[in-house]
Amino acid sequence: MKGNEFVEADLALLERPLIDVRAPIEFSAGALPGAINLPLMNDDERREVGIRYKHAGQASAMELGSHLVSGDRRESCLAAWEQAIASAPDSVIYCFRGGMRSKISQRWLAERGHPLPRIRGGWKAMRSRLIETLEVHSQAPLLLIAGLTGCAKTALINALGSGVDLEGHARHKGSAFGQHPLAGPSQIDFEHGLTLDLMRLPQARVVEDESQRIGRLAIPATFWQSMKAAPCIRVEMPLEWRLEQIRKDYIQDLSAIYHRHYGPQLGEVLFRKQLSGALKRLGKRLGGERLARLIEAQQRAFAAQRLGNVQAHDDWLAPLLREYYDPMYRHQIEHQPRPTLHVGDWDSCLAVARQWERQHVV
Numbered sequence: 001m002k003g004n005e006f007v008e009a010d011l012a013l014l015e016r017p018l019i020d021v022r023a024p025i026e027f028s029a030g031a032l033p034g035a036i037n038l039p040l041m042n043d044d045e046r047r048e049v050g051i052r053y054k055h056a057g058q059a060s061a062m063e064l065g066s067h068l069v070s071g072d073r074r075e076s077c078l079a080a081w082e083q084a085i086a087s088a089p090d091s092v093i094y095c096f097r098g099g100m101r102s103k104i105s106q107r108w109l110a111e112r113g114h115p116l117p118r119i120r121g122g123w124k125a126m127r128s129r130l131i132e133t134l135e136v137h138s139q140a141p142l143l144l145i146a147g148l149t150g151c152a153k154t155a156l157i158n159a160l161g162s163g164v165d166l167e168g169h170a171r172h173k174g175s176a177f178g179q180h181p182l183a184g185p186s187q188i189d190f191e192h193g194l195t196l197d198l199m200r201l202p203q204a205r206v207v208e209d210e211s212q213r214i215g216r217l218a219i220p221a222t223f224w225q226s227m228k229a230a231p232c233i234r235v236e237m238p239l240e241w242r243l244e245q246i247r248k249d250y251i252q253d254l255s256a257i258y259h260r261h262y263g264p265q266l267g268e269v270l271f272r273k274q275l276s277g278a279l280k281r282l283g284k285r286l287g288g289e290r291l292a293r294l295i296e297a298q299q300r301a302f303a304a305q306r307l308g309n310v311q312a313h314d315d316w317l318a319p320l321l322r323e324y325y326d327p328m329y330r331h332q333i334e335h336q337p338r339p340t341l342h343v344g345d346w347d348s349c350l351a352v353a354r355q356w357e358r359q360h361v362v
Contacts, residue, residue, distance in 0.1 A: 007092060007117040009125035011133060014196070017088035019081065019116075021095050021105045022123065030188025032094070032126055033196055038080045040069055040101045062100065069104070078108055085109075091116055098122035127188070130195050137198035138222040141360050143353060144338070146209035147235030149175065149325045150242030153208045156235065156350055162357050164205045169193045172215035174208075175325075177250050177278040179215060181257045181270070190217045198223075204360035206353055231339040233356075235349045239321065243314050246321075250275070251305070251313050272302055279316075286324060294320060 007013065018035035020027055023046040027037040041049065045068045053061035069077065085091045093109075093116050095101035102118040109116055119126060145153045154173075157163035167173050171184035185193065198205065209232055212224050219227070254274070258267035279298060283291045297316035304312035342352040 005115070005117045006098070006120040009119055009121045009129055011126075011129055011199070013092055013119065013126070017084070017091040019084060019091050019093050019105075020123070021093060021101050026096065026123075028186065030127070030186050030192070032123065033189075033192050035094075036084060038077070038084060040077060040095070040105055041065065045069070065100070074108065077105070078112060081105065081109060082112065082114065085114055085116065089114075092119060093117070094119040094122045094126070096122050097124050130192055133199060134191065134195045134220055135222050137195070137202060138220070138226050140198075140202065140226075141204040142226050142230035143204070143206045143341075143356050143360075144209040144227060144230050144232035145206060145235065145349070145353065146232045146333075147237070147349075148242065148329050149321060150246040151235040151237050152245050152346055153235060156346060156353065157206055157208060159350060160206050160353055160357060162201050162203075162205050162361055164194070164197050164201065164207045166194070166207055166210055166219065167214060169197070170214040170217045172217070173249070174210060174214050175278075176281055177275065179274060179278070181254070181261060181274070184215065184217065187217055191220055194220070194223070204357065206357070228338075231341050233341050233349045233352055234343045235346055236343060237346060239318065242321065243317055246317055247310055247313055251310055255305075279320075282324065290319075290323065 014033055018032050020031055020035040020037045021040045022037070023039050023041055023043045024037060025043045025046070027035075027039070031037065045065075048068070049061050049065045052064045093102045093105050095105075095118075098119055098121045102122060106116060106118045121128075145156055147153050154165060154167060157165055167178070169185070169190055171180040171182065172178045173180075184190075207227065210219065210227070212219050218224075255268070255271045258271040258274075261267065262270055276295070276298060279294060280291070286294065294316045297319075298313075301312040301315060304310075341356070342349060344352070
């Protein structure tokens with residue numbers, strides 16, 4: 001292979017190891033799925049070159065770029081790339097448009113005996129392919145799983161072969177309390193992850209009945225339009241059953257994640273801060289008197305949890321469901337009706353969803 005070979009932008013490349021040589025700020029805004037970021041220039045250097053290009057033109061910008069990545073910096077880049085391709089010799093390089101940054105990286109590696117291809121059109125071309133694929137795959141049949149908070153809709157979706165976990169892709173459970181302790185994906189990375197899931201399930205999918213926004217992320221417009229037209233199955237479970245699910249998801253599991261990543265002391269502080277902050281953000285909708293009552297119950301529950309009594313959280317969770325979340329959801333059902341195939345408990349909804357799968361997945 002020559003040291004200047006291109007490969008065409010094709011989603012089959014996502015099966016190969018990808019080296020993204022763009023700056024970290026570009027990578028964090030959105031990358032190709034599975035890519036690793038081994039930049040030719042850091043954020044400051046990229047910014048300097050951009051300013052030079054704007055004020056002095058391309059030739060001057062290229063001269064500055066060559067200076068910034070020479071000497072020790074060149075050797076540092078090569079060492080990182082060579083370490084990556086030692087275990088992945090079929091790697092492919094890309095930059096933003098398949099231009100100078102990937103060309104320089106490719107040439108340097110070829111000079112060291114590592115002739116790797118680069119993607120023609122770079123990230124931008126691959127992004128276009130992913131968007132086109134998302135548009136096409138958004139047209140397949142959809143089934144929505146609806147229900148009140150705590151009905152274990154995500155668990156039902158994950159029990160299905162055609163389930164797509166939108167909240168899992170967003171790393172957010174959708175409600176004011178749904179933020180994940182670890183940073184979620186960018187909008188672009190969320191879209192890319194969803195696209196790969198849709199490619200995996202080309203015939204039919206089952207998703208949760210979500211609003212278009214999941215935390216700070218938005219479900220892509222084409223897929224959202226398909227969701228709005230889709231039929232649903234609605235899960236209905238008793239309050240006590242739902243409270244048990246919510247305690248597990250939003251108290252026990254959330255606390256464990258914080259403790260695991262931040263240690264027991266800081267983790268407990270951050271866990272409490274997230275739950276208390278989420279409750280306070282509902283203040284305008286709850287009203288001052290009700291908010292004060294729930295905050296007091298929440299603080300008592302935190303103290304009881306330290307003594308092993310997780311169920312004490314029901315003292316604020318139950319009224320929050322009865323007085324806020326449940327009425328809000330029922331209002332949405334009344335004012336945004338959709339075709340409903342079945343209403344029942346969790347097990348019956350799973351059975352109906354599996355029957356729908358058999359009818360739509362060949």
